[in-house]
Amino acid sequence: MSPQTVDGVAVEDYVKAIYSHTEWQPDAITPSELASRLGLAASSVTEMVKKLGRSGLVVHVPYGAVTLTAAGTVLALRMVRRHRLIETWLVEHFGYDWDEVHDEAEVLEHALSDRLLGAIADRLGQPIRDPHGDPIPAADGSIVRPAALRLLDASDGSAGAVVRISDRDPALLRYLTAEGITLDAHITVVGRRPFGGSLAVRLDGADGAARELDLGAEAAASIWISTD
Known part of the structure; x- marks a missing residue:
């Protein structure tokens, strides 16, 4: 089953949230933490996690942690790259402050074509971090995180x-x-x-x-x- 057969935007938001939770600390996210992070009802998150599991994007231990599979990580890194490049673009070329870009990027990350995103990355000089210091994955999914x-x-x-x-x-x-x-x-x-x-x-x-x-x-x- 393709992730897009579930709900493309929702899938992208979920895997990005799961990835971001463990990016700077080691503890895996639970469904209740995921619900809090996404601002959704716990029951809705539980159902979506099951769908993501059937899509091969996550592994979920009942009443326990939710972790990304290899396929889920690939998709999450793609969305993280989009989000952070857009935040950087908004700050450097449109005069946004760093406290204003998150919500804008949440919308735009689902809408921009790969071609436009590539052009933005080139115009920015292929940055390696966003305005908050979060590392921007390369186009191949590789990422360098500072100690x-x-x-x-x-x-x-x-x-x-x-x-x-x-x-x-x-x-x-x-x-x-x-x-x-x-x-x-x-x-x-x-x-x-x-x-x-x-x-x-x-x-x-x-x-x-x-x-x-x-x-x-x-x-x-x-x-x-x-x-x-």
């Missing part, structure tokens, strides 16, 4: 360049922009505030000056710094 650690999990004294910031929350992206935390900014972990408090970090500014700021758990969990 990185979530800031929330970094030990005191750890330091590195910001290589990825989650795009799940546009408001958080705007907050980090206002604080000067963007890709390639250099961050050092100063330490945790007492009694479960915020994470104190030192941020090196573009002018060479450094300043200290406190980040809550949600912000620190959305930032990855380099480890190499």
